[in-house]
Amino acid sequence: MTKYFIQLNDRVVPYGEATIHVGSAAMKYAASVFEGIRGYWDAGRQRLHLFSLSEHVDRLLDSMKIMGMEHDWSKERVIRNIHNIIMVNRLQEDCYVRVAASVEADGPLESKGPVLLSAAAFPMQRKPHADQGIHISVSSWQRISDHMMPPRIKCIANYQNGRLALLQAKSDGYDNTLLLNQNGKIAEAPTAAFFIVKNGMLITPAVTSGILESITRRHILNWAKKLGLPADERELDRTECYLADEAFLCGTGAEILPVVSVDRYELGCGRIGPVTALLMRQYFDAAYIREQSLEPSVEDIVIYPKEEIENADAALPI
Numbered sequence: 001m002t003k004y005f006i007q008l009n010d011r012v013v014p015y016g017e018a019t020i021h022v023g024s025a026a027m028k029y030a031a032s033v034f035e036g037i038r039g040y041w042d043a044g045r046q047r048l049h050l051f052s053l054s055e056h057v058d059r060l061l062d063s064m065k066i067m068g069m070e071h072d073w074s075k076e077r078v079i080r081n082i083h084n085i086i087m088v089n090r091l092q093e094d095c096y097v098r099v100a101a102s103v104e105a106d107g108p109l110e111s112k113g114p115v116l117l118s119a120a121a122f123p124m125q126r127k128p129h130a131d132q133g134i135h136i137s138v139s140s141w142q143r144i145s146d147h148m149m150p151p152r153i154k155c156i157a158n159y160q161n162g163r164l165a166l167l168q169a170k171s172d173g174y175d176n177t178l179l180l181n182q183n184g185k186i187a188e189a190p191t192a193a194f195f196i197v198k199n200g201m202l203i204t205p206a207v208t209s210g211i212l213e214s215i216t217r218r219h220i221l222n223w224a225k226k227l228g229l230p231a232d233e234r235e236l237d238r239t240e241c242y243l244a245d246e247a248f249l250c251g252t253g254a255e256i257l258p259v260v261s262v263d264r265y266e267l268g269c270g271r272i273g274p275v276t277a278l279l280m281r282q283y284f285d286a287a288y289i290r291e292q293s294l295e296p297s298v299e300d301i302v303i304y305p306k307e308e309i310e311n312a313d314a315a316l317p318i
């Protein structure tokens with residue numbers, strides 16, 4: 001990682017110099033929001049596909065708005081910086097872009113700016129166990145709800161909630177965990193949305209259940225429609241998960257991560273089920289823009305051909 005450069009506002013700096021002051025509101029009060037975007041390297045066509053870039057930048061701007069940041073970052077400028085850091089780092093493999101907006105002021109809790117926009121891009125592979133499925137628990141930590149913190153955006157302070165749940169789950173021997181919301185219904189995992197499959201029907205908690213408005217979840221619901229798979233966004237009980245035929249987590253980092261047990265209740269036959277497998281194939285068909293892939297996500301993939309990456313006149317580190 002340390003060999004990669006980082007974009008800080010309009011400058012590019014070496015990894016070790018991409019710092020923010022301990023007195024900043026970002027450090028003191030977690031006044032920071034972020035996005036993660038995956039890039040897929042198409043080895044056959046020698047090009048990088050940046051997946052759902054436009055939607056991620058829209059959500060970053062929504063996060064900045066809700067967290068009261070005063071800034072003059074337009075969508076086009078944010079995209080330009082992301083583009084620049086990919087070029088500077090000459091990425092030609094599967095990768096991840098992390099873009100964050102952080103209040104830099106050494107001011108009080110309600111400080112609104114100035115806002116530092118950072119963008120990092122580095123290689124990233126699949127999650128462990130994606131090919132066998134994972135074992136998850138239901139956490140005793142409750143998911144934050146919209147009257148406490150805004151779960152629908154990517155404010156970094158939100159992640160302390162998921163972190164506590166994940167620490168507990170890992171020490172209890174699980175790979176991941178689900179948090180219940182204030183009504184005792186399933187919300188989501190610490191960094192991923194959640195679906196079950198029951199009698200051929202996909203079921204996922206609604207966006208009012210205390211979840212991040214996941215872009216991957218939205219793609220899956222669109223693909224389900226095109227594939228003729230019935231899908232429902234509704235309240236989901238804990239015990240429905242125990243009786244599910246299949247389940248999976250989904251998200252930019254998680255991609256589609258099959259779940260084979262919940263609280264040690266085995267799902268279906270304890271292996272990746274056919275609907276999950278179908279959606280996993282569709283996910284990678286879309287990410288690598290294969291012929292058989294379904295719209296609409298393909299329209300939202302930005303393509304960087306190898307020659308463009310190698311010959312880019314990107315900003316040089318100062």
Ligand SMILES: Cc1ncc(COP(=O)(O)O)c(C=O)c1O
Pocket residue numbers: 036162188189190191192193211212213214215216217250251252253
């Ligand atoms: C809390 C949380 N929920 C869900 C997701 C999945 O969202 P997306 O599909 O937009 O990456 C993420 C990952 O970004 C997340 O951090």
